[in-house]
Each structure stands twice: as C-alpha cells, then as structure tokens.
Amino acid sequence: MKKVFIRKIVPLFFAIVTFLVLSTVLYGILLFLSSLPLNYPIILDFRRREVLIGIAIYLKTAIDFAILMGNLMHTNPGWKKRIAIGLGTAIGNAFGTFSILVIWTLAKEFRILVIVFIFVSSAILLRLAEESFEEFLKQRKSFIKINIRKPVSLLQNQLDFVNRIFRPILKFFVRDLDLTKTKKLSFANLVIFSFTIPFILGFNDFSAYIPLFAYINVFGFTLGILLGHTLLTIGLFAFPKKTIVFVKHPLVLIGGGLSFIGIAVFGFWQTFKILTTLL
Numbered sequence: 520m521k522k523v524f525i526r527k528i529v530p531l532f533f534a535i536v537t538f539l540v541l542s543t544v545l546y547g548i549l550l551f552l553s554s555l556p557l558n559y560p561i562i563l564d565f566r567r568r569e570v571l572i573g574i575a576i577y578l579k580t581a582i583d584f585a586i587l588m589g590n591l592m593h594t595n596p597g598w599k600k601r602i603a604i605g606l607g608t609a610i611g612n613a614f615g616t617f618s619i620l621v622i623w624t625l626a627k628e629f630r631i632l633v634i635v636f637i638f639v640s641s642a643i644l645l646r647l648a649e650e651s652f653e654e655f656l657k658q659r660k661s662f663i664k665i666n667i668r669k670p671v672s673l674l675q676n677q678l679d680f681v682n683r684i685f686r687p688i689l690k691f692f693v694r695d696l697d698l699t700k701t702k703k704l705s706f707a708n709l710v711i712f713s714f715t716i717p718f719i720l721g722f723n724d725f726s727a728y729i730p731l732f733a734y735i736n737v738f739g740f741t742l743g744i745l746l747g748h749t750l751l752t753i754g755l756f757a758f759p760k761k762t763i764v765f766v767k768h769p770l771v772l773i774g775g776g777l778s779f780i781g782i783a784v785f786g787f788w789q790t791f792k793i794l795t796t797l798l
Contacts, residue, residue, distance in 0.1 A: 530756050537606055538749040540617055541613040542742060546749045548617055549738055550780025552624050558644045559627055565739030572735060573743015574750065578766065579775030581751050582654060584608065587716055588755050594703050602708045603750050612748050614714075615721025617634040620741060623729055630797060634790050640729040641786030642685040648795065650680040651776035671773065677778075698779060727779075730786030 551560040591604045620752065626632040652675040656668065682689070709734070725733035732740075765771070 530598055530605055531569070531753055533602045534605045534609070534749055534752045534756065537609045537774060538745055541609060541745055543740055544613070545617065545738075545745065546641060548621065552621065557624070557625075561624065561738070562736055563677050563738055565736050565742065567739070569736045569739025570743040570746065573740040574747040575743075575747075576778075577724075577744045577747030579651075579771060579778065580749065581766045582651075583749070584612070584717065584720060584748065584751060585755065586721075588713075588752070589759060591709070591713060592759065594754065595709055599706060600709060601756060604713050605756070607710040608717040609745075609748055609752065611714035611717030612721035613708040613745055615718040615723075616725040616741060616744055617724055619729075620737060621724045623726075624737075630793060634793050634797075636726075637658050637786050637793075638790045639688065640663060640727045641783040641790070642682075642689055643727040644730075644783035644786065645678055646682050646689060647724070648755075648776040648779035648783070649675055649682055650677070651772045651779065654767060655772040655776070658767070658769065666772070674776075677704055728782070730782055730789055733789070 549561050549563055553563060587603055588608055592601060593603065612636070623636060626636055652671050656675065657670055719743075725741075728740075751762065754765070
C-alpha cells in the first residue's frame with residue numbers, strides 16, 4: 520500500500536499542485552496585460568464553457584504529448600522521475616501557451632499582424648488535421664464497422680497537397696520533432712528535457728487556435744488547456760495504456776481532424792474579411 524501511495528499518489532499530487540501554480544501564473548500574466556492601454560482589453564472573467572472547450576481541444580491534440588510522456592516514463596521509471604516528467608511537461612506546455620497568448624494580445628493591436636497570425640494558425644490547423652488522419656490510418660483495427668478508411672485516406676491526400684503549398688511558410692513555425700528518442704536522465708536533466716519539446720508543442724498547438732480567440736474568452740480557454748494537460752498527466756500516471764488508447768481513439772482522431780479543418784476554414788474566412796476592410 521505504501522509503495523502504491525509513493526508510486527502513484529505522490530506524482531498525482533505534484534501534478535495537481537503544478538496546475539494550481541501555473542493557473543495562478545496565468546492569472547498574473549492576464550492581470551498585467553489587462554493593465555496595459557490596449558484597444559482590445561483582456562477580460563478576466565470566464566465561463567465553464569470555455570474551460571470545457573479548452574480541455575476538449577487539448578485532448579484532441581494530445582497525441583504528441585502522450586507519446587513523449589509515455590516514452591519518458593518507460594526509459595525513466597520511478598516515482599521521482601514521474602514528478603520530473605510531470606513538472607517539466609506541464610511547465611513547458613504552459614509557457615509555450617503563455618508565449619502565444621502574450622504575443623497575440625499585443626499583436627492584435629495591429630490589423631496586419633492579426634491577418635498574418637490568423638492565416639498562419641489556420642495553416643497549422645490543416646497540418647494538425649492531416650496528422651490526425653494519418654494516425655487513424657496507421658491503425659489496422661477499428662471498432663467502426665463502416666469502412667471509412669478510403670474517404671479518410673482521400674481527405675488526407677488532399678490535405679497533404681494543400682500543406683505542401685504552405686510548407687515554405689510553416690517550416691518557420693512548426694518543427695518536426697522526434698518524440699521516440701528518449702534516454703535515461705537525471706532528475707534535473709529530465710525536467711529540462713521534459714520542458715523543451717512540450718514548450719514547442721504548446722507554442723505550436725495554442726497558436727493554431729487563434730481564429731477562435733475573437734469568440735471565446737482566452738482566460739477560460741487557456742485554463743482549460745492547462746487542465747487538459749493535467750488530466751492527461753494524471754491519466755498517464757494512473758492508467759498509462761488506457762490513456763494512450765483514449766487519445767488514439769478513432770472517434771477522437773477523426774472528430775479532431777474534422778474540427779481542425781472547420782476552424783481552419785473559418786480562420787481563412789476571417790483573414791479574407793479583415794483584409795477586405797483594409798483595402
């Protein structure tokens with residue numbers, strides 16, 4: 520019983536504490552931004568709807584995080600190493616998210632930058648959609664009885680064609696990361712390594728949802744992103760195999776891919792509308 524407590528309960532406790540600390544940091548950042556003389560002030564109120572949207576969207580893009588954390592847990596066993604992994608990935612994801620939040624808040628004061636940000640984020644979403652469909656097509660078996668592999672494969676090929684057009688732009692914003700090359704590290708080095716890749720993933724993923732920011736409260740949405748990562752961490756610590764199965768579930772992959780396409784199209788439409796107002 521004592522071993523179970525130390526191996527599972529202690530890392531879960533640190534994951535929850537980390538979430539509370541990062542939520543406080545988020546509130547402090549937004550409080551500072553709201554004090555600036557901006558044309559589009561930050562609203563510090565939030566509704567549960569935005570939090571739930573943030574959780575849902577995070578879990579749809581959580582495959583990379585799940586793979587990375589699963590590999591790190593495999594190569595670095597032990598409850599202390601789990602704390603290091605949870606701490607590093609949570610802080611990395613949070614600060615990548617915070618960076619985009621600050622950049623967007625300041626950049627939206629200039630309409631040209633808004634157009635650039637929304638266009639690039641929409642292109643990133645199309646790439647996320649392609650990756651989601653690719654992950655689905657890798658699965659040999661599915662509980663879905665209807666054969667939808669052909670239409671998904673066709674859609675994935677169309678996205679690949681479009682993404683090749685955007686590749687010269689995306690290469691400056693999205694990096695190809697090898698999440699399988701993990702090795703045994705000390706506690707301090709594990710925290711640092713666990714921070715770096717999640718920072719990039721958090722930066723890229725959160726930037727993709729800029730088209731939504733005009734219609735949802737960023738405080739609640741960002742809080743949902745942090746909470747989603749905490750739930751993923753808790754799931755990986757308590758039920759690692761079941762959690763990875765969940766984030767790779769066919770409905771999650773297909774639903775997530777279609778959602779990404781929908782938000783991307785909406786983002787391109789927003790770009791067009793703002794551009795016409797400037798002409």
